[in-house]
Amino acid sequence: MISVSKENHLKAIFHLQQEKGLVTTNELAAALQTRPASVTDMLKKLKDQKLLIYERYKGFKLSGEGKKAAVQVIRKHRLWEYFLVEKLQFGWEEVHEIAEELEHISSKKLVDRLDAFLGHPETDPHGDPIPDSQGRIHSRRQVCLAELPLNREVQVTGIASQTAEMLEILQHNHIRLGTRLEIKKKFPFDESLEVKIRNRPLVTISAQVAKNVLVKDDEPLAEKR
Amino acid sequence: MISVSKENHLKAIFHLQQEKGLVTTNELAAALQTRPASVTDMLKKLKDQKLLIYERYKGFKLSGEGKKAAVQVIRKHRLWEYFLVEKLQFGWEEVHEIAEELEHISSKKLVDRLDAFLGHPETDPHGDPIPDSQGRIHSRRQVCLAELPLNREVQVTGIASQTAEMLEILQHNHIRLGTRLEIKKKFPFDESLEVKIRNRPLVTISAQVAKNVLVKDDEPLAEKR
DNA sequence: AATTAAATTTAGACAAATCTAAATTAATTT
DNA sequence: AAATTAATTTAGATTTGTCTAAATTTAATT
Ligand SMILES: [Mn+2]
Ligand SMILES: [Mn+2]
Ligand SMILES: [Mn+2]
Ligand SMILES: [Mn+2]
Numbered sequence: 001m002i003s004v005s006k007e008n009h010l011k012a013i014f015h016l017q018q019e020k021g022l023v024t025t026n027e028l029a030a031a032l033q034t035r036p037a038s039v040t041d042m043l044k045k046l047k048d049q050k051l052l053i054y055e056r057y058k059g060f061k062l063s064g065e066g067k068k069a070a071v072q073v074i075r076k077h078r079l080w081e082y083f084l085v086e087k088l089q090f091g092w093e094e095v096h097e098i099a100e101e102l103e104h105i106s107s108k109k110l111v112d113r114l115d116a117f118l119g120h121p122e123t124d125p126h127g128d129p130i131p132d133s134q135g136r137i138h139s140r141r142q143v144c145l146a147e148l149p150l151n152r153e154v155q156v157t158g159i160a161s162q163t164a165e166m167l168e169i170l171q172h173n174h175i176r177l178g179t180r181l182e183i184k185k186k187f188p189f190d191e192s193l194e195v196k197i198r199n200r201p202l203v204t205i206s207a208q209v210a211k212n213v214l215v216k217d218d219e220p221l222a223e224k225r
Numbered sequence: 226m227i228s229v230s231k232e233n234h235l236k237a238i239f240h241l242q243q244e245k246g247l248v249t250t251n252e253l254a255a256a257l258q259t260r261p262a263s264v265t266d267m268l269k270k271l272k273d274q275k276l277l278i279y280e281r282y283k284g285f286k287l288s289g290e291g292k293k294a295a296v297q298v299i300r301k302h303r304l305w306e307y308f309l310v311e312k313l314q315f316g317w318e319e320v321h322e323i324a325e326e327l328e329h330i331s332s333k334k335l336v337d338r339l340d341a342f343l344g345h346p347e348t349d350p351h352g353d354p355i356p357d358s359q360g361r362i363h364s365r366r367q368v369c370l371a372e373l374p375l376n377r378e379v380q381v382t383g384i385a386s387q388t389a390e391m392l393e394i395l396q397h398n399h400i401r402l403g404t405r406l407e408i409k410k411k412f413p414f415d416e417s418l419e420v421k422i423r424n425r426p427l428v429t430i431s432a433q434v435a436k437n438v439l440v441k442d443d444e445p446l447a448e449k450r
Numbered sequence: 451a452a453t454t455a456a457a458t459t460t461a462g463a464c465a466a467a468t469c470t471a472a473a474t475t476a477a478t479t480t
Numbered sequence: 481a482a483a484t485t486a487a488t489t490t491a492g493a494t495t496t497g498t499c500t501a502a503a504t505t506t507a508a509t510t
Contacts, residue, residue: 005467025488038468040489045466057475057488088338098332107323113313230497250458263498265459270496282458282505 002049004104007073008032009042010051011103013062014070022059068135075131076111077103078124083114085125092125092177093167127158127177127214145183145193146210153182153198158214166212173203175213227276229329232298233257234267235276236328238287239295247284293360300356301336302328303349308339310350317350317402318392352383352402352439370408370418371435378407378423383439391437398428400438 002010012031016023025043029036043060046052051066062070080102084095112133115121122138123129131137142157156179159166170176174197184202185194191207205213227235237256241248250268254261268285271277276291287295305327309315315323337358340346347363348354356362367382381404384391395401399422409427410419416432430438 003466026486034467035469036488037470037490041467084335084338088335088342090334090338098330098335101330101332105323105326107326109315110309110313110323113309113315117313228496251456260499261458262460262500266497 002051002069005042006046006049006051007069007104009039009046010062010066010070011073011077013052013060014067014074017061022061024059071131071135071137072111073103075133075135076105078128078130079111079114079118079121081124081126082118082121082130086118086121093162093164095125123157125177126162127156142214142216144211145195145205145213145215146191146207148183148215150183150186153180154215155180156213157216160212160214166209169205169209170213173197173205174200175203175205181215227274227294230267231271231274231276232294232329234264234271235287235291235295236298236302238277238285239292239299242286247286249284296356296360296362297336298328300358300360301330303353303355304336304339304343304346306349306351307343307346307355311343311346318387318389320350321387348382350402351387352381367439367441369436370420370430370438370440371416371432373408373440375408375411378405379440380405381438382441385437385439391434394430394434395438398422398430399425400428400430406440 009028009032012028013023016027016031025036025039029039032039043052043054046066047054047060051063051069052060053063054060077099080099081092081095084090084098085092090098115130115133120132121130127142129138144160148154156175156177158177159170173195175181175195180198181195183193184196187193191210192204193207193210194202194204196202234253234257237253238248241252241256250261250264254264257264268277268279271291272279272285276288276294277285278288279285302324305324306317306320309320309323310317340355340358345357346355352367354363369385373379381400381402383402384395398420400406400420405423406420408418409421412418416435417429418432418435419427419429421427
């Protein structure tokens with residue numbers, strides 16, 4: 001059986017190995033707010049269950065099975081977040097904690113029914129893609145605002161680092177998920193940007209903020225045949 | 226903290242003590258499908274947390290605190306069951322197991338939002354009352370069909386024992402929650418009943434079935450001033 | 451009242467998940 | 481290459497929840 005703690009480990013490993021291929025013990029311990037020794041203990045158990053490819057001192061990554069399990073947890077997490085925001089009127093900053101619990105409810109049928117009830121949403125309230133029932137993830141061509149060319153209207157689809165301070169400044173500038181905006185001017189001196197938000201006046205944002213705002217071209221997919 | 230296992234114990238004790246005032250170790254072990262020795266272990270922990278009034282060999286019952294905690298778990302259980310049936314199209318016979326997990330999600334705000342989202346339902350899909358946010362339970366004047374007088378139209382509000390066999394026979398006779406019916410004839414020989422279901426032909430049901438069908442007078446509460 | 455049976459608790463064990471402190475291996479610096 | 485530092489693992493302990501088997505208490509019978 002895959003316990004709650006194992007699911008949390010699988011999910012964290014999945015996210016960490018997206019960046020670099022292999023994950024290290026210390027990284028995982030930091031991500032899970034636990035101790036390296038505890039991680040090592042868990043790694044052995046996951047390896048025994050063939051969910052993890054792991055040799056001591058060598059780093060590790062999920063097996064095919066492990067990846068499948070992790071994606072199902074992520075699917076549940078994001079669907080529940082969507083439910084909390086869209087149906088129960090929660091703010092997007094308060095749903096993560098609750099979804100951290102809900103993601104461990106085991107019924108597969110429940111998840112699929114929830115998915116249908118919500119109308120098969122593509123992304124969670126933070127703009128992250130929701131894996132489908134078979135574990136496929138529609139990866140999105142997301143770029144960070146800092147890398148966007150001038151005068152190209154896009155939609156905000158994600159926030160990379162969600163600290164309270166970060167959210168505060170976004171709120172202040174009327175930037176949130178779904179906001180449509182384009183870059184009007186870039187200042188090489190400090191790499192700050194002047195941004196036009198649809199239906200709003202111009203605002204200036206710093207390079208630090210721009211790096212954390214993820215956007216996607218707004219083009220409707222079906223239109224292009 | 227109140228763990229999942231503790232919550233399950235509190236809830237089971239609450240239900241058992243409704244009938245008789247005091248609960249016994251064996252009873253609780255049977256209800257939870259565990260061993261008497263395990264129950265004793267847990268009783269000590271619950272007593273230490275002042276959730277339980279307990280003296281060894283003497284039986285036990287919930288303290289005020291314990292009752293409060295149990296009712297909150299029951300509230301969550303029944304709200305989630307309602308959600309599963311009304312929003313996710315589950316059958317009433319398949320929701321209990323899933324709610325057994327969902328009832329342990331801790332966020333109080335989540336429960337209250339869910340309650341509002343569902344329109345503050347009064348009873349769960351099995352006809353059992355849903356405690357309100359403050360833990361108040363609107364107790365219902367439920368009687369079993371076997372005790373109902375002739376020619377009094379009532380509404381089915383609960384099924385006492387929900388085995389698959391039981392549900393099959395009810396399904397066959399078109400009796401379900403909310404069904405309006407009245408007793409037309411009682412046969413003393415075997416205590417079977419002839420029942421008229423609103424908008425349907427007469428059916429005959431056995432004493433065994435009648436004992437497990439719970440009904441409530443249909444009178445609208447507000448009308449009586 | 452003595453005996454037997456049933457219910458309950460205690461004693462001791464085990465698995466899961468975590469921790470601290472110490473040992474080991476790997477990586478980095480001199 | 482040797483020494484130092486950092487990362488990782490092992491050893492041993494702890495907590496929680498559960499179990500079996502044995503002991504104890506209470507209840508029921510003879
Ligand atoms: Mn979690
Ligand atoms: Mn999210
Ligand atoms: Mn439960
Ligand atoms: Mn119910």
